[in-house]
Amino acid sequence: MIEHLAILQVVLPLMAAPICLVIRRTQLVWLFTLLVSGLAFLISALLLQQVMTSGTISYEIGGWQPPWGIEYRIDQLNALLLLIITSISTLVLVAAQTSISHEIPAAKQNYFYILYLLSLTGMLGIVATADVFNVFVFLEISSLSAYALIAMGKNKRALWAAFQYLIMGTIGATFILIGIGMVYQMTGTLNMYDLSQRLPEVAQTRTVLTAFVFIVVGLCLKLALFPLHLWLPNAYTYAPSIVTAFFAATATKVAIYLLIRFVFSVFGFSFSFSAIPLQPLLMALGISGIFIASTLAIYQTNIKRLFAYSSIAQIGYMMVGFSLGSVAGLTASLLHLFNHALMKSAIFLALAAVVYRLGHVRVSDFQGLGRQMPITMAALVIGSLSLIGVPLTVGFISKWYLLSALLEKGWWMIAVLVLLGSLLALVYAWKVVEAAYFKKPIPNKRVVTEAPLSIQAPLWILIFANIYFGIDARLSVQVAQSAAQSLFGVSL
Amino acid sequence: MNISLELMLQLTIILPAIGALLIVLTNSKPNLRDAVTLTTAAILLFVVVNLYSGLASDQQITAFWWELLPGLTISFSVEPLGMLFALVASFLWLVTTCYAIGYMRAHKERNQTRFYCCFAIAISSVMGIAFSDNLFSLFIFYEVLTLSTYPLVTHSGTREAKRSGRVYLGILLGTSVLFLLLAISGTWHVAQSVEFKVGGVFSKDIDKTLASILLLLFVFGIGKAAMMPFHRWLPAAMVAPTPVSALLHAVAVVKAGVFTIIKVCVFIFGLDLLPQLPSSQFLLYLAAASVLIASLVAMRQDNLKLRLAYSTVSQLGYITIGALLATPAGVIGSTMHIATHAFGKITLFFCAGAILVSLHKSNISEMRGIGRQMPLTMIAFFIGSLSIIGLPPTAGTWSKWFLLMGSIDTEQYIIMLALMISSLLNIAYLIPIPFYAFFPNSSSKSSPVAERALTNVQIKEAPLASLIAIIMTTLGCLFLFIYPQPLYELAAAIIETRE
Numbered sequence: 001m002i003e004h005l006a007i008l009q010v011v012l013p014l015m016a017a018p019i020c021l022v023i024r025r026t027q028l029v030w031l032f033t034l035l036v037s038g039l040a041f042l043i044s045a046l047l048l049q050q051v052m053t054s055g056t057i058s059y060e061i062g063g064w065q066p067p068w069g070i071e072y073r074i075d076q077l078n079a080l081l082l083l084i085i086t087s088i089s090t091l092v093l094v095a096a097q098t099s100i101s102h103e104i105p106a107a108k109q110n111y112f113y114i115l116y117l118l119s120l121t122g123m124l125g126i127v128a129t130a131d132v133f134n135v136f137v138f139l140e141i142s143s144l145s146a147y148a149l150i151a152m153g154k155n156k157r158a159l160w161a162a163f164q165y166l167i168m169g170t171i172g173a174t175f176i177l178i179g180i181g182m183v184y185q186m187t188g189t190l191n192m193y194d195l196s197q198r199l200p201e202v203a204q205t206r207t208v209l210t211a212f213v214f215i216v217v218g219l220c221l222k223l224a225l226f227p228l229h230l231w232l233p234n235a236y237t238y239a240p241s242i243v244t245a246f247f248a249a250t251a252t253k254v255a256i257y258l259l260i261r262f263v264f265s266v267f268g269f270s271f272s273f274s275a276i277p278l279q280p281l282l283m284a285l286g287i288s289g290i291f292i293a294s295t296l297a298i299y300q301t302n303i304k305r306l307f308a309y310s311s312i313a314q315i316g317y318m319m320v321g322f323s324l325g326s327v328a329g330l331t332a333s334l335l336h337l338f339n340h341a342l343m344k345s346a347i348f349l350a351l352a353a354v355v356y357r358l359g360h361v362r363v364s365d366f367q368g369l370g371r372q373m374p375i376t377m378a379a380l381v382i383g384s385l386s387l388i389g390v391p392l393t394v395g396f397i398s399k400w401y402l403l404s405a406l407l408e409k410g411w412w413m414i415a416v417l418v419l420l421g422s423l424l425a426l427v428y429a430w431k432v433v434e435a436a437y438f439k440k441p442i443p444n445k446r447v448v449t450e451a452p453l454s455i456q457a458p459l460w461i462l463i464f465a466n467i468y469f470g471i472d473a474r475l476s477v478q479v480a481q482s483a484a485q486s487l488f489g490v491s492l
Numbered sequence: 493m494n495i496s497l498e499l500m501l502q503l504t505i506i507l508p509a510i511g512a513l514l515i516v517l518t519n520s521k522p523n524l525r526d527a528v529t530l531t532t533a534a535i536l537l538f539v540v541v542n543l544y545s546g547l548a549s550d551q552q553i554t555a556f557w558w559e560l561l562p563g564l565t566i567s568f569s570v571e572p573l574g575m576l577f578a579l580v581a582s583f584l585w586l587v588t589t590c591y592a593i594g595y596m597r598a599h600k601e602r603n604q605t606r607f608y609c610c611f612a613i614a615i616s617s618v619m620g621i622a623f624s625d626n627l628f629s630l631f632i633f634y635e636v637l638t639l640s641t642y643p644l645v646t647h648s649g650t651r652e653a654k655r656s657g658r659v660y661l662g663i664l665l666g667t668s669v670l671f672l673l674l675a676i677s678g679t680w681h682v683a684q685s686v687e688f689k690v691g692g693v694f695s696k697d698i699d700k701t702l703a704s705i706l707l708l709l710f711v712f713g714i715g716k717a718a719m720m721p722f723h724r725w726l727p728a729a730m731v732a733p734t735p736v737s738a739l740l741h742a743v744a745v746v747k748a749g750v751f752t753i754i755k756v757c758v759f760i761f762g763l764d765l766l767p768q769l770p771s772s773q774f775l776l777y778l779a780a781a782s783v784l785i786a787s788l789v790a791m792r793q794d795n796l797k798l799r800l801a802y803s804t805v806s807q808l809g810y811i812t813i814g815a816l817l818a819t820p821a822g823v824i825g826s827t828m829h830i831a832t833h834a835f836g837k838i839t840l841f842f843c844a845g846a847i848l849v850s851l852h853k854s855n856i857s858e859m860r861g862i863g864r865q866m867p868l869t870m871i872a873f874f875i876g877s878l879s880i881i882g883l884p885p886t887a888g889t890w891s892k893w894f895l896l897m898g899s900i901d902t903e904q905y906i907i908m909l910a911l912m913i914s915s916l917l918n919i920a921y922l923i924p925i926p927f928y929a930f931f932p933n934s935s936s937k938s939s940p941v942a943e944r945a946l947t948n949v950q951i952k953e954a955p956l957a958s959l960i961a962i963i964m965t966t967l968g969c970l971f972l973f974i975y976p977q978p979l980y981e982l983a984a985a986i987i988e989t990r991e
Contacts, residue, residue: 472558
């Protein structure tokens with residue numbers, strides 16, 4: 001059993017999805033989905049533990065030896081990603097039943113869970129597999145289900161948002177597929193490890209260079225790097241709250257993972273950073289993403305959209321760390337990837353609680369919520385503090401590591417810019433806090449009470465994690481560091 | 493009671509935090525809640541005093557909590573400078589609590605539980621700052637202090653409070669995130685250590701330009717020291733209830749700022765390296781300008797609390813100057829000024845609050861003749877003013893003396909001149925207040941307000957609890973003049989540990 005964990009992780013939610021159709025009763029479907037996600041979480045925890053103690057796990061599907069068969073390969077990097085995805089997915093699912101009861105018509109709720117499971121399958125598959133074509137397959141599974149999930153939003157504009165995402169996402173996926181095809185044409189293999197061995201021989205050809213550019217651009221579309229982020233704000237704003245909480249923490253992270261994987265493991269660090277000016281490009285886009293997206297966030301009146309822009313800005317930070325091309329920089333990026341998943345899922349869950357009570361999350365709706373929903377608002381404040389990067393929260397840990405990585409390279413000016421960017425976070429996050437605390441509730445107009453426990457419980461677990469990993473960062477730092485080191489040290 | 497000194501050191505931080513929790517739990521019973529606050533403050537003072545006597549026994553008192561990141565720990569140790577700051581803050585917390593109970597009840601403020609709770613958390617972080625063993629833990633408590641005082645500043649929840657809260661948070665978090673964090677990270681990078689070490693952490697052959705930039709980042713990053721041009725938050729914070737202004741913005745927050753500056757100057761840069769840096773001279777002039785300009789601005793303020801706020805900005809400049817002079821006399825003067833200015837300024841703020849509560853006056857122009865209604869308060873105000881100016885028989889004399897000595901030692905005559913002019917300005921903006929309070933008709937034009945005050949002579953002092961607090965701090969000002977030895981010894985010990 002234990003040696004099949006790597007594949008079980010992906011197969012479990014995939015098999016569970018059609019079973020949901022048979023169960024039919026929504027309540028049971030929810031419990032079943034939760035159970036499956038919880039099991040996946042357990043598996044990923046076991047995998048991480050196994051990887052940390054005994055090194056990389058390689059699994060051959062159907063016993064076919066790689067590079068002919070499909071290989072699943074779990075090292076520190078994707079073990080960390082698997083853990084992030086499954087843990088957030090499970091926590092968010094706890095709140096799902098309550099939250100979607102107000103947002104999705106009863107007849108469609110079963111489909112919601114099915115799509116959710118498929119989307120989860122796709123993400124886990126992308127992360128676990130070591131076969132580039134397999135990556136594309138799972139990318140499509142997760143994307144297609146994501147489009148459908150977003151289209152389920154209550155607002156009619158959700159359809160338009162989903163369509164927008166569909167177009168952009170498909171372009172991205174096509175680019176990636178073109179890249180993969182070219183690489184296959186040049187090397188005749190699809191296995192990542194095999195590719196990393198064969199690519200250097202043909203590294204000087206124009207085809208490989210083109211393939212690399214196609215893949216990088218495609219991935220940047222998927223991970224919503226500024227200025228390829230246009231699909232993201234609408235998608236996050238109009239999707240059902242639960243979907244936003246889940247995707248904000250995982251979807252873009254998976255794309256970032258792929259970028260790291262392709263750049264470091266498949267094409268190799270020295271090729272990637274010398275073939276095209278990746279460093280200045282990503283650095284410039286990252287920094288401008290931080291500033292432009294944060295500034296746009298300040299002017300939003302819909303709070304879900306505000307935090308959606310904030311997500312784009314946070315991706316900028318990860319790109320800055322990534323573009324440094326150093327162990328410290330990559331560690332900072334991976335740490336922020338983990339930490340940002342914690343903050344954003346917490347924040348969007350808190351917003352889900354507000355949507356559950358009020359129906360929408362415009363800034364003006366927040367009037368007096370500090371009194372009416374004190375517990376949810378307290379969680380939102382802590383989440384925002386974490387986003388700003390106040391000490392004793394995870395945000396600070398990310399910031400410190402990014403700063404250290406920048407200073408190690410001697411890039412003081414970029415360090416100043418990064419810190420300035422986090423001040424913008426203060427501005428937009430505080431806008432929400434002021435709206436909630438500094439105005440009296442609208443009298444006699446509405447009765448708002450605290451959100452139910454089913455949303456509060458996962459929310460506060462996430463908030464607790466935000467503080468816990470901000471105080472005792474040894475675990476997350478160790479995993480991120482060893483993952484970064486192994487990416488630089490020995491290629492896959 | 494036989495508690496080890498190490499435990500006591502940790503208790504100074506934990507106790508107020510527990511107090512904050514108990515305050516929340518006793519929300520529904522105001523009397524019990526206030527009793528909890530008072531008891532916590534008293535126990536804290538007791539612990540800190542015990543710690544002080546432990547310091548004399550010449551043993552190292554340290555405590556280690558945990559390692560946040562590799563090499564960066566949250567740990568504490570007791571040294572004279574931190575001891576002095578902790579003594580002042582814990583004593584004045586007790587006094588202020590006493591005052592606040594009178595004030596808040598008389599003023600019928602809302603959300604008193606939140607008020608006392610945030611207050612206790614703020615004190616907890618002040619203790620953390622005072623005893624931090626390295627820059628990193630200091631930074632953490634520094635930020636906690638900013639955040640925990642934000643609800644206090646915006647206590648009233650009005651539009652104005654919101655706006656002031658923005659300035660407060662914007663400047664304090666902004667400078668600390670932008671400059672201080674960068675400075676700490678830079679120090680960590682250059683010296684591989686952020687621990688407070690006697691003689692500094694940098695090696696002798698450090699690049700002077702780099703060190704200069706770091707010094708600039710530090711001094712500007714410590715926004716709590718309210719050096720111009722980052723002083724705007726302090727006047728803005730005056731919308732807070734008076735006890736908050738008194739303790740936090742005359743003692744805890746601003747002193748945490750200058751305390752950090754002294755710490756950085758003495759224990760990160762070291763008194764040998766500091767004078768060699770080109771930026772330290774620039775900062776000295778900037779601080780001197782801050783002292784003078786703030787004094788001039790203070791003269792133009794009619795709102796009493798605002799005038800006191802600008803006066804604080806100016807006095808904080810003195811402390812920064814003393815630290816940057818980097819001579820024994822300068823550092824001793826700065827350190828003593830932390831304590832003496834705290835006693836003087838808190839007295840003045842208490843008086844301002846008392847006037848507001850009893851007579852509902854907050855503008856100086858309305859205060860003619862109030863000496864007849866509030867004689868004790870106005871006498872206290874007079875003594876407090878003397879201490880701020882630095883005249884005998886008050887505590888301020890000593891610290892200003894040492895600061896002047898420091899500037900003469902280093903032949904910084906421009907600085908010396910600035911300090912003296914500012915003292916004259918202090919007289920000009922403080923003394924008229926108690927003077928006209930007692931002698932409303934001494935200037936040629938007498939206002940109708942003053943005449944009414946004359947006809948309506950009725951003693952109307954502040955609530956008893958507040959009055960006791962005022963008298964205690966006033967006596968403190970006088971007492972520290974007669975008996976400044978403990979203060980001096982602590983300050984001198986900072987210099988001695990240098991060798």
